[in-house]
Amino acid sequence: MTRPRPARLVRSERATRDGIPEATVSRLPFYLQALTALAERGVATVSSEELATAAGVGSAKLRKDLSHLGSYGTRGVGYEVQYLIYQISRELGLTQDWKVVIVGIGNLGHALANYGGFTSRGFTVAALVDADARVVGETVAGLTVTGLDSLDQTVSSLGIQIGVVATPGPAAQEICDRLVAAGVTGVLNFAPCVLTVPDGVMVRRVDLATELQILAFHEQRRAAGRLAGEMPAEPQDLSEALGAIGEPRTTLTKSRAEAAG
Amino acid sequence: MTRPRPARLVRSERATRDGIPEATVSRLPFYLQALTALAERGVATVSSEELATAAGVGSAKLRKDLSHLGSYGTRGVGYEVQYLIYQISRELGLTQDWKVVIVGIGNLGHALANYGGFTSRGFTVAALVDADARVVGETVAGLTVTGLDSLDQTVSSLGIQIGVVATPGPAAQEICDRLVAAGVTGVLNFAPCVLTVPDGVMVRRVDLATELQILAFHEQRRAAGRLAGEMPAEPQDLSEALGAIGEPRTTLTKSRAEAAG
DNA sequence: ATTTGTGAAGGGTTTCACAGCA
């Protein structure tokens, strides 16, 4: 019964050939943002130290990340800002334009439709869709909101690749299914639920309440530490803001039934 | 010159005593959400397999995560839904109410103020602040928007612990400084920039454009793989959606100057 | 002299497989 552990490797070979670590991918947008800001200020060259500071990471991490893209720096000098912007943009696939549909034009949908950050960076909000007849026909961010009926038609005829789900939770899965059926292969989900999609479709979830809850955890932890008399210099850096202080863990022996009641 | 590598440990000792891994903390909100949904459907007990599915993770990961909080399950049975909700809530610090101020009442600020997910889960939006005189005085989500002048007074007198920055990028750092000076110890930053804060203050950044860019990367990668004739079953699961396909990495030998132009 | 790019080391996270318990 104890077979010798299946050699479940297939990936690290690939990784050496081309794959960029997911952690690196998730930071490339930040580097891009920092570089763009530098470019606007007319900076031509930047060192890993400077760029790292601007992006809020350590310089070693930055260099390691960039090394996965190629050797785009010059030793003793640094990185050409414009060139690096081009390379990162290309790697992220921002040299082509991506078409986006936003479904659910409530408060959040409105905000997303008007959000400048999308339009400015390779993304075109191509359509707005809502289920509510009172919203359909409105003009938001220069687009006319259409009804749910038009969803499939809109996505396939415009060739939309990415769907943003900003509906209430209960509606999200059905919307997602229809988006995928119509040809969308990437979904950004703002609804507070898990979306199930077929292989080959990617979902990213952004949950605002989740972020606050994580903050609350660290707030509480900080307060508990202060009470306990410990007060070490706490990491303000997100990426290493772990296990900061040791609250005595009261292990309250409240019975389960009592706690549940 | 080769000193014997500084023993820069202090933490793993703590971690064994109480610290919950950051990766685990970041998933607790999802478990909580799934559990709440189950509770509303009247489910009393749930297995790690079922809960994991509902939360979109693997069951082994779920069990490992929960084991960091304590032994709150029953072997052969599963977890009591209500009891687990209580334990996770307590660990996240949601048994107390957190007061939040939102600064920047534009499209996004509006959406955040009206977002139900905050209010429903231990967070009270206690104040809304904006720099624009045309917005000040408006009523949003039952609160009157006040001016920037009132920021310090509002935060300290109401005892607000968390600040949400939904301003344009250039204003964000100054707002953040004032929030911190007034006593805020946690910041949720929606502005597309790095915020510098003193030790003991935590910042989390949410960037909508970043999420889309990460999606775009994987979209592009997917398309490239299809062209190359490879089409392995791709992981739709976010957490392991790495190094999916091997695009030949064209290594375009465009000169730097040319690319920059 | 300066800064990149990178092996190597170390720590954190995920996954496996099963012991332990109900």
Add this chain to the structure above:
DNA sequence: TGCTGTGAAACCCTTCACAAAT
């Protein structure tokens, strides 16, 4: 029998320290 809780292994990511390059 069924499911949790957990060592151990595998994997991923970060950090260090320095060779290589300009």
